[in-house]
Amino acid sequence: xxxxxxxxxxxxxxxxxxxxxxxxxxxxxxxxxxxxxxxxxxxxxxxxxxxxxxxxxxxxxxxxxxxxxxxxxxxxxxxxxxxxxxxxxxxxxxxxxxxxxxxxxxxxxxxxxxxxxxxxxxxxxxxxxxxxx
Numbered sequence: 001x002x003x004x005x006x007x008x009x010x011x012x013x014x015x016x017x018x019x020x021x022x023x024x025x026x027x028x029x030x031x032x033x034x035x036x037x038x039x040x041x042x043x044x045x046x047x048x049x050x051x052x053x054x055x056x057x058x059x060x061x062x063x064x065x066x067x068x069x070x071x072x073x074x075x076x077x078x079x080x081x082x083x084x085x086x087x088x089x090x091x092x093x094x095x096x097x098x099x100x101x102x103x104x105x106x107x108x109x110x111x112x113x114x115x116x117x118x119x120x121x122x123x124x125x126x127x128x129x130x131x132x133x
Contacts (some may be wrong), residue, residue: 001107003050009106014099028085029100030056032078033116036124041115048108075123101127 001009004019011022030049034042034057042057049056083093105113105128117125 001050001103003052006050006053006103006107009103010100013102014096016096025086025096025100026053026103027056027059028082029097029104031059032081032085034058035081036072036078036121037116037119041119045108045112045116048112072121074121075127078124078127098127104128 007019007022007026010016010026011019014022014025016022016025030046030053037045037057039058046054046057079090079094079097082088082097083090086093086096088096113128117128
């Protein structure tokens, strides 16, 4: 999926007013997701994203992090971090995260997404499975 299509879908699915807001949400979502995922899986996933987005998953990640140091906090904390970083209410953060997850799931192959889901706490599956049905 190309950059403009990705952002248009994030904007449409989340009800954002502009491409700039969609870009900001995409960056926040991927950077926050990157905290939960080890860099090997993050590399595989980000390689399938538009070039402009490929570094987003590593913005919050410590480059010295080893596999056992990835964050394993619940999905609610993921939404709280998005809420804080996007400066929105919790429900908006949840809705926007779900919309962005939907686009991400559409943009990458199942083979790139599944290893990421395996790295995440079980409750994250609902973030990605709820959007595909």
